[in-house]
Amino acid sequence: MRLIGVWESQKALLRFSQYLKSLSIDSKVMSHNDQFELWVIRDNDLEMARSEWELFITSPDDTRYRVRYTVKPSRDRALQSHYRRYFKRAHGNSLTITIIIISILVFILQNALWPGVINELLIVSPGKSIMQSWLTSPWRLLTPVFLHFSVLHILFNLYWLYDLGSLVEEKESRLFYIILMLGTALFSNVAQLFLSGPAFGGLSGVVYGLFGYLWFLSSYRPWSGYYVRSDIMYWLVGWLLLGFMGFLGPVANWSHLGGLLSGVVIAGIKSSGR
Numbered sequence: 001m002r003l004i005g006v007w008e009s010q011k012a013l014l015r016f017s018q019y020l021k022s023l024s025i026d027s028k029v030m031s032h033n034d035q036f037e038l039w040v041i042r043d044n045d046l047e048m049a050r051s052e053w054e055l056f057i058t059s060p061d062d063t064r065y066r067v068r069y070t071v072k073p074s075r076d077r078a079l080q081s082h083y084r085r086y087f088k089r090a091h092g093n094s095l096t097i098t099i100i101i102i103s104i105l106v107f108i109l110q111n112a113l114w115p116g117v118i119n120e121l122l123i124v125s126p127g128k129s130i131m132q133s134w135l136t137s138p139w140r141l142l143t144p145v146f147l148h149f150s151v152l153h154i155l156f157n158l159y160w161l162y163d164l165g166s167l168v169e170e171k172e173s174r175l176f177y178i179i180l181m182l183g184t185a186l187f188s189n190v191a192q193l194f195l196s197g198p199a200f201g202g203l204s205g206v207v208y209g210l211f212g213y214l215w216f217l218s219s220y221r222p223w224s225g226y227y228v229r230s231d232i233m234y235w236l237v238g239w240l241l242l243g244f245m246g247f248l249g250p251v252a253n254w255s256h257l258g259g260l261l262s263g264v265v266i267a268g269i270k271s272s273g274r
Contacts, residue, residue, distance in 0.1 A: 002040050002043060002046050002225045003037055003038070003222050003223045003224075004038045004046075004049050004050060005037070005038055005057070006032075006035050006036065006037050006038075006222075007038065007060075008035055008036070009036070010029065010031070010036045012060050012061075012065075013029050013036045013038055014029055015065045015066060016038065016052075016053075016056050016060070016065050017038060018065075019052070019065045020049060023048070023052070025042075025045045025048060025049050026040070026041040027040050027041060027049070028041065032222060037222055038053070092169060093162070093166035093170060094169075095165075095169055095174065095177060095178070095181075096161060096162060096166050096169050097162075099165070099203075102146055103145075103146050103148065103154060103157075103203060104154070104158075106121070106146040106147065106148075107148050107154050120137075120143075121144060121147050122140065122143075122199070122201070123140050123141065123143075123190075123193050123198050123200075124140065125140065130193070141189060142182065142185050142186060144189050144200060144201045144202070145189070145205065145206055146203075147201025147202060148201060148202050148203075149201065149202075153202060156204075157202055157203040157204050157207055160207040160211075161206065161207055164207065164210040164211055165206075167214065167226070168213065171225065171226070176270075179266075180209070180210070180213060180263070180266055181206060181209075183209070183262055183266055184205060184206050184208075184209025184210070184212075184213075184259045184263055185209075185259075187209075187258050187259065187261075188204075188205025188206065188209060188254075188255040188256070188258040188262065189205060189255065189258075190258070191205075191254045191255060191257070191258030192205070192255035192258065195254040196252070196253075196254050200252040200255060201252075202252060202255070204255060204259070205252065205255035205256060205258060205259035206259060207236075207259070208255075208256045208259035209259035209262050209263035209266075211228075211232070211236050211260065211263065212259065212260040212261065212262070212263025213263035213264070213266055214226050214228050214267075215228050215233065215264070216263070216264045216267035216268060216271075221267075221271045224271065240253070240256050240257065243256060244257075
């Protein structure tokens with residue numbers, strides 16, 4: 001879904017949206033900061049929609065925009081299905097799938113074949129100082145993300161990684177996606193280490209980093225084309241707050257917060273260069 005433009009009058013924008021439907025272009029009007037945004041659903045309609053938008057903004061009261069177009073129920077269902085596919089399942093997510101597979105293999109390894117692998121992946125090697133650990137085993141800065149300590153823990157993280165990571169991986173370059181994943185993993189791991197201690201693991205810091213990246217762009221850079229559903233925001237922010245309030249037991253709260261902040265910072269830096 002791509003942003004076409006912003007308009008002050010919802011009524012006029014809804015008329016234009018109906019006009020686009022008469023041209024077989026599906027669109028959605030959304031409210032944002034006391035203004036109204038027009039989003040086009042399919043990327044292959046983008047060029048034509050932008051051309052029509054340029055005509056609309058020069059003469060929004062033109063009679064051509066007073067069409068009445070009734071969407072058939074079957075078309076409504078098709079559009080709803082498109083939304084579900086767009087927001088829940090992206091394509092071209094091979095890196096995300098690779099991280100999921102590695103996490104599952106490590107989980108099997110640590111619980112069934114080689115429990116000692118935990119000591120090899122923790123951010124600090126048992127019996128060594130932080131600097132000794134990082135100088136001799138630099139991978140430890142990142143590898144805690146592959147450690148999970150229960151079935152619920154890994155299922156929660158892998159679900160959200162697939163959901164959010166696939167969306168970002170589809171839209172960004174592979175290099176940037178790698179930088180985003182490494183940056184959020186590194187910052188969230190280091191934050192948890194220095195604010196709580198070395199006994200932690202999981203992809204949740206990366207998940208919150210992806211969430212922070214998507215939330216910032218969808219809220220403050222709507223032209224980026226990203227959109228975060230409100231239920232996702234409520235769920236993840238609620239989970240973060242419950243963790244800090246102590247309702248979730250031993251949770252890497254500082255990793256969550258560190259990941260969230262690093263994702264926001266990366267989004268701000270990336271969008272400021274545009």
